[in-house]
Amino acid sequence: MLFYPGRYDGQSLRLFGKVKRANYYRAFKLVPESERPMQIKNLFDHDIARPINGMVKADQLDDDLVWQELDEFVITRELDQHFRKFVGWYLEGVDQKAGSPAGKMGVWISGFFDSGKSHFLKVLSYLLRNRTHTHASQDRAVEFFRAKVPDAMFFADVQRAVADAAVVLFNIDSKADHRTGRDLILRVFLKVLNELQGYSGDRPHIAHMERHFQSRGKLSAFHDAYKRISGTDWLAERDAYQFNRDEVVQALSETLGQSKPAAEKWIDGAEENFSPTVESFCKWVTEYLDSKGPHHRLVFLVDEVGQFIGVDSHLMLNLQTITEELGTICRRRAWVVVTSRRTWTRSWAT
Template identity: 40%
Template sequence: MLIKELFKKRIDRPIEGVIKADDDEHLFDEIEEYVITNEINQRLTEFLEYYNDYQGVNGAWISGFFGSGKSHLLKILSYVLENRLLLGDLPAAEIFLEKLKDDALLKGSMEKAISIPSRSILFNIDQKADVVSKKQADAVLSVFMKVFNELRGYDPKIPHIAQFEHDMDRQGCYEEFK
């Protein structure tokens, strides 16, 4: 028997060294191969306690050393909590929940979290930032608004135009205007 035959998957397959927020091509493999360590299990349990007991505050801080998997965890959670469909019709949550089958409490907490409607917006801030906006005091906010407006179908570059489009949308005349 060869060592490579001990593994479930081909060991000579390409493996991305860096997780990219906007890379959907490898998403199925990223979720399927995600390993829930004891540390992640513990932190995920804490996170879900807060997530499932929403008290008007949203957001979470993920910290860790360079290369520790922060972006990977964020990407996995965003797709799982949104329950995005992979490969056309396979729910991301279904793949992830299989990893939790031995921890009924964590699995139950995750199922509850998945039932909460959510939408994730993942992007690389450096790719979305304009050269000008990097020098502004509110550069980060500007990038977030740009991406958010773009997601909603509004002008991403001119905030007051996006606001105008939003107002028209609320009045029910934006589609006609477009």
């Protein structure tokens, strides 16, 4: 069936207002007289002149943009298959009993440029996080999928999958620092974990100190001591702690009951002596998960990993080791989902 604009007076039609009616087609009035003149833009539910984000970015989380991305996301036949695979694997981890062997908890999303990898990853983050979003109304992320997923059984699985999870979505290049090394990806993962827990993201050795205070129930006491001594808030000053070294030393000494020389020695050597391993990182992830309850999960959603790694086999091994150790130590309570751009290859017959 084809639709053409034209003028119809109830008896005859002129296509485009110019071509006279012939006997080989019929005309029907689709638009009531009261609504004419009709414009094509009025046939659409949404304003066709609205701004549309042409490039999906992991760190763009404006309320209006998030609502638009959820509302206008289309689940194609291929995407439906991918969603079903992921939800199936994810629910296997949710239903897994304590002591069960580690299973699938790493996902590699590969596709060509502009194929929708980042969009899929970002919508997946909205779904797993399942926050309430406000625009014309208020809806949780999963409710946007009720009309997009006609299979009631699968939608029930989706609802069960979004029950209790913390989601960390980030572009790996935007989180990485200027340093190089075989543990570069580990440092990025540790940074986002520290930020999630409210610790220092830019200073991992300071985050390690804060984690130690938290484990002993003295983090608030340290904050109070530092504010009383320096007159400033610790969270606002911690990334530039070197400028307030004496105040940090005094607050550290008072909080832990250490001598001032011992506190000075720790502060002065903290950065150099802090050397995290994949095993220690996974241990901290496990401690975080345990603090949130037995059913809580942590999902790392990492965009553009393929471009970041390039041909560096050491970085690929670092990512592989992190994923494997998280699977072994955290027992599918921690997930790693990454995207990677595929490249076109050309071959010649010989």
